[in-house]
Amino acid sequence: MALSNHYPARGIHSFNKTYMSIPYTILSFILFSCHTTRFASEIEAPKHQPVKTVTNINPPKPKNVIFMIGDGMGLTQITAGMYMNGNHLEMERCTSIGLHKSYSANELVTESAAGATAFSIGMKTKNGYLGLDSAGVSHTTIMEDASKNGSATGIIVTCSIEHATPAAFYAHQKERDHFDDIIPDLLNSNLNLFIGGGKKYVDRKTKDTLSLVNQLKNKGYLVNDYHENDKTTWIIPDVKKVCYFTADGEPLPYSKGRTYLPIATKAGIDYLNKASDHGFFLMIEGSQIDWGGHANDADYLIAEVLDFDRAVKEALDFAEKDKNTLVLITADHETGGFAINSGKKFGDLSTSFTTKKHTAALIPVYAYGPGAELFSGIYENTEIYVKLKKLMDLK
Numbered sequence: 001m002a003l004s005n006h007y008p009a010r011g012i013h014s015f016n017k018t019y020m021s022i023p024y025t026i027l028s029f030i031l032f033s034c035h036t037t038r039f040a041s042e043i044e045a046p047k048h049q050p051v052k053t054v055t056n057i058n059p060p061k062p063k064n065v066i067f068m069i070g071d072g073m074g075l076t077q078i079t080a081g082m083y084m085n086g087n088h089l090e091m092e093r094c095t096s097i098g099l100h101k102s103y104s105a106n107e108l109v110t111e112s113a114a115g116a117t118a119f120s121i122g123m124k125t126k127n128g129y130l131g132l133d134s135a136g137v138s139h140t141t142i143m144e145d146a147s148k149n150g151s152a153t154g155i156i157v158t159c160s161i162e163h164a165t166p167a168a169f170y171a172h173q174k175e176r177d178h179f180d181d182i183i184p185d186l187l188n189s190n191l192n193l194f195i196g197g198g199k200k201y202v203d204r205k206t207k208d209t210l211s212l213v214n215q216l217k218n219k220g221y222l223v224n225d226y227h228e229n230d231k232t233t234w235i236i237p238d239v240k241k242v243c244y245f246t247a248d249g250e251p252l253p254y255s256k257g258r259t260y261l262p263i264a265t266k267a268g269i270d271y272l273n274k275a276s277d278h279g280f281f282l283m284i285e286g287s288q289i290d291w292g293g294h295a296n297d298a299d300y301l302i303a304e305v306l307d308f309d310r311a312v313k314e315a316l317d318f319a320e321k322d323k324n325t326l327v328l329i330t331a332d333h334e335t336g337g338f339a340i341n342s343g344k345k346f347g348d349l350s351t352s353f354t355t356k357k358h359t360a361a362l363i364p365v366y367a368y369g370p371g372a373e374l375f376s377g378i379y380e381n382t383e384i385y386v387k388l389k390k391l392m393d394l395k
Ligand SMILES: [Zn+2]
Pocket: 072, 112, 290, 291, 294, 335, 358
């Protein structure tokens, strides 16, 4: 099966081979017309779920998976973080690198709900949908499958825990912004660990005044109050379920004093590693890289990339010692059409943006640990789910 975006490349190749003698201007015109018409009509609204094409190789399988998402973190965001950080990022330690195609079922440019749902259920869906396919049918997420399989499961984010990316791993809803509908799914999720903001959405719903914090406690969660002042070390108590609110609403940006992500990453890994003999599945999101992109604020997004990369260090340090943990680092989409322009140097970049929205650029995937080689190549975002399920032995 040929995906639509294979056509233009093949077209260019055969034209060049056959018609080299035709004057170049005419040839360019024909080529350009064919290229744009065909590309536009086929990519704008993909009609079918892409065929899943997991390779036949059988790499070693990891016991634990740490899945890290830098929301809105395209290649230029990564490059800018690197060039502002002495030309180095921790994610360079990864041994396998690939690219994924981030478009959703109904838009060339995706958003976080559809982007994370592609990872969590392995199907392209409509923008705004959480844990549902494009027809609105609910599918079990990889996090829920891992939990049923006996793995310890957790989510650590720098947004509220009800926000689109984390919610795509436990909720099944058509409206990413309807937190009142998302929270009952959170209560029923059975995950071991939540760390992130958004206490007020659980505590003081918009529909009624019933606090669901007690319901979280009734479900067995140890619920800790939020705090704006971070600890430098963090030990999560040895209880079955923990929900730790880091803010009443959305957590602060890194530049305004939030520093918990790497600390929570280390603590969360230690906690989940002790919680089950069947390994763990942990999703970590650097949520505010995206918000820096929407604000067209290069300093904001670069500070968030570097904070996320410090969490990457904690994950890779653990995986390096453990030797049985896969670390996967990617993004749901690029935000801002971010560019690095000429005229400056390392540590002092000239940057610009083309939009305050998301873009459709290919997104890098970095992998380290058992099974990492499965993530090289260019593939649909849904393939990440397929590859992870294969590696995690989930049916
Ligand atoms: Zn966004």
